[in-house]
Amino acid sequence: MKMKKIMKKEKVAVIGLGYVGLPLAVQASLKGYEVYGLDNDKQKIKKIKKNQSPIQEKFLIKNIHQAKIKATCRSSVLKKADIILICVPTPVDKNFYPDLKPVRKAVETITHHLNSKNKPLIVIESTINPGVSEEVVEPIFREAGYKVGRDYELSHCPERINPGDSRWNVTNINRVVGSFTKRGLQKTLNFYKDIIDAEIYPMKSIREAEAVKIIENSFRDINIAFVNELAKSFDKLNIDIVDVIQGASTKPFAFMPHWPSCGVGGHCIPVDPYYLIERAKQAGFNHKFLKTAREINNSMPEYTVELMQNSLNEIKKPLNGTKIGILGLSYKANVDDLRETPAFKIIDLLKKQKAKVLTFDPYFPQLSDVKNLKELLRKSEAILLVTDHKEFKSIEAKDFQRYKIKVIIDGKNCLNKEEIKRKKIIYKGIGH
Numbered sequence: 001m002k003m004k005k006i007m008k009k010e011k012v013a014v015i016g017l018g019y020v021g022l023p024l025a026v027q028a029s030l031k032g033y034e035v036y037g038l039d040n041d042k043q044k045i046k047k048i049k050k051n052q053s054p055i056q057e058k059f060l061i062k063n064i065h066q067a068k069i070k071a072t073c074r075s076s077v078l079k080k081a082d083i084i085l086i087c088v089p090t091p092v093d094k095n096f097y098p099d100l101k102p103v104r105k106a107v108e109t110i111t112h113h114l115n116s117k118n119k120p121l122i123v124i125e126s127t128i129n130p131g132v133s134e135e136v137v138e139p140i141f142r143e144a145g146y147k148v149g150r151d152y153e154l155s156h157c158p159e160r161i162n163p164g165d166s167r168w169n170v171t172n173i174n175r176v177v178g179s180f181t182k183r184g185l186q187k188t189l190n191f192y193k194d195i196i197d198a199e200i201y202p203m204k205s206i207r208e209a210e211a212v213k214i215i216e217n218s219f220r221d222i223n224i225a226f227v228n229e230l231a232k233s234f235d236k237l238n239i240d241i242v243d244v245i246q247g248a249s250t251k252p253f254a255f256m257p258h259w260p261s262c263g264v265g266g267h268c269i270p271v272d273p274y275y276l277i278e279r280a281k282q283a284g285f286n287h288k289f290l291k292t293a294r295e296i297n298n299s300m301p302e303y304t305v306e307l308m309q310n311s312l313n314e315i316k317k318p319l320n321g322t323k324i325g326i327l328g329l330s331y332k333a334n335v336d337d338l339r340e341t342p343a344f345k346i347i348d349l350l351k352k353q354k355a356k357v358l359t360f361d362p363y364f365p366q367l368s369d370v371k372n373l374k375e376l377l378r379k380s381e382a383i384l385l386v387t388d389h390k391e392f393k394s395i396e397a398k399d400f401q402r403y404k405i406k407v408i409i410d411g412k413n414c415l416n417k418e419e420i421k422r423k424k425i426i427y428k429g430i431g432h
């Protein structure tokens, strides 16, 4: 029986071994590719070399031991790669302007080691605004003497990693792909179809692929802004927004629930809309709606602090000098991620009003002012919940009562409001 010739798989290099790049490197390795992992964080490289995951993600903790990733800081490994995946951060600066420096640096590094004999496929997974591949990335290669389609292929496959999600991970999330050339598109589709058991959807061009991720996350940002504005309005109308959204969610079609909160954090939702706002501005279009949504979501930390101030005033206490316990620093439940977290904005605002702030987050002992939840409750007069970690959702009203907590502001509407109110503790949620 003729042995099926096992095609030798290409060599893959992943630039950036964070939430996006490391799972991708692990999955490509598990699928039989020879994988080089490139990162400038020596600590991270050291851990990966010992098959330890620097990130507390279920998929990584479960699979990194079987993966064989040649982790290194040396960019010369790029010479060997047939496929290069760019997974570096794309943050915004303090004026919310997209910062493409990490992407530019990764691309420039590739040009120093590009081996056109391999005609490598280069795929950007980092979130970039429409036009960046054609107006920023391809010109860097061109200036270095490389022609797309001749010396290399260039595609975009926007990342869709959802930190802390135990169901959706790099192995099963549908993806979209856009490329400069038909051949580049086909090569990219082949690679992702080989490592991911999900739909890999070819886009009309790289520009449409760049727009997909931006609008996915802008969609989420505007819907969160919608319920945040409703929360402020319903607080005045004495309507419970959570009850209303739950009611509206009984409609089996054409409604998608989002929930008000003390702020919108993370590396995607509060960031990605600015990419489109900025790019469209350069082309002469003003995204009023996206900007308004951003302003509403950015106003929630201040709104939350006002709720605390008004509640304390009800019992004739000022913010000034009152001991306020902050429950949670992470931007979202049950993950160790501080990026764009509303917690820091809330803490700053409280400190400006001279409140005495104590923080506790079980995922960040090194940033917590106390060792555990009990100590926080014991040392606080009022509580402000920022993150709905499962440890906090199980706190019972009698615990708050035992430690003589007088006011609770529930930034994620996740505590037992009725129970707490029955204990004669002032409770305010966000529109709830």
Ligand code: SAJ
Binding pocket: 159, 160, 161, 162, 163, 216, 217, 220, 224, 257, 258, 259, 260, 261, 262, 263, 264, 265, 266, 267, 268, 269, 331, 332
């Ligand atoms: N948030 C709200 N109300 C909501 C949902 C979220 O205030 O109804 C807040 C969260 O508290 C958090 C921020 O928004 O501070 C972002 O939350 P998120 O659940 O969107 O979490 P992210 O930032 O991890 O978003 C990721 C995104 N995934 C990618 O970009 C690949 C996003 O596209 C996903 O929709 C999201 O996960 C998800 O669905 O969980």
